[in-house]
Amino acid sequence: MRARTLLPAILAAALLTATGCGTQDGSGSSGDEAAAPSKASSPARQTAPSDSAETGAGTEVPEALKFTGRTVDGKPFDARTLAGKPTVLWFWAPWCPKCRAQATETAKVAADYTGKANVIGVAGLDKNAAMKDFVSETRTGTFPHLSDEAGEIWKRFEITEQSVYVILDKNGKTVYRGVLPEGKGLADKVDRLAD
Numbered sequence: 001m002r003a004r005t006l007l008p009a010i011l012a013a014a015l016l017t018a019t020g021c022g023t024q025d026g027s028g029s030s031g032d033e034a035a036a037p038s039k040a041s042s043p044a045r046q047t048a049p050s051d052s053a054e055t056g057a058g059t060e061v062p063e064a065l066k067f068t069g070r071t072v073d074g075k076p077f078d079a080r081t082l083a084g085k086p087t088v089l090w091f092w093a094p095w096c097p098k099c100r101a102q103a104t105e106t107a108k109v110a111a112d113y114t115g116k117a118n119v120i121g122v123a124g125l126d127k128n129a130a131m132k133d134f135v136s137e138t139r140t141g142t143f144p145h146l147s148d149e150a151g152e153i154w155k156r157f158e159i160t161e162q163s164v165y166v167i168l169d170k171n172g173k174t175v176y177r178g179v180l181p182e183g184k185g186l187a188d189k190v191d192r193l194a195d
Contacts (some may be wrong), residue, residue, distance in 0.1 A: 062172020069146040072131045078130035086193035087118040093125040104139035105183025110143035116194040121145035124154050139148035169193050
């Protein structure tokens, strides 16, 4: 339990940047702020220069989607495959009750917008085994979840706490960053972006 208490504090301290530390929970602000993703000095596994080329579908890959990772099941994941469609990045931690409360609505949005928008879980602040258990227990295995134990993707998007949604439009521009209690409002935000 002590590691679970210290790990978020250590990660948050490491992630503080010139933008400062925000609550991202919507308190004191609308939570509807549009913010561009960070071009952190050590972004998540940057891809090779050739990755600036277009995807096979003829869609240019935005900077926000030029990262790779591994799913909680150990499969390689390349975010370039998300280009051309709105994308929801759901940053969660396995021990987080707010994240668990968001799981059902997030899975419903992923199912309802299959083929129109991408929904990707980005798990952090714990070990992969706990991440796999969370996916199983919450029945959210119908969409990909990345295991970000090292926090590389979290750093890339300047995430300093769990249960945060980052929503990108089809061009990779961040149109929403914040907490949506129990995932309420996520479907409306995605619906406005989906073709």
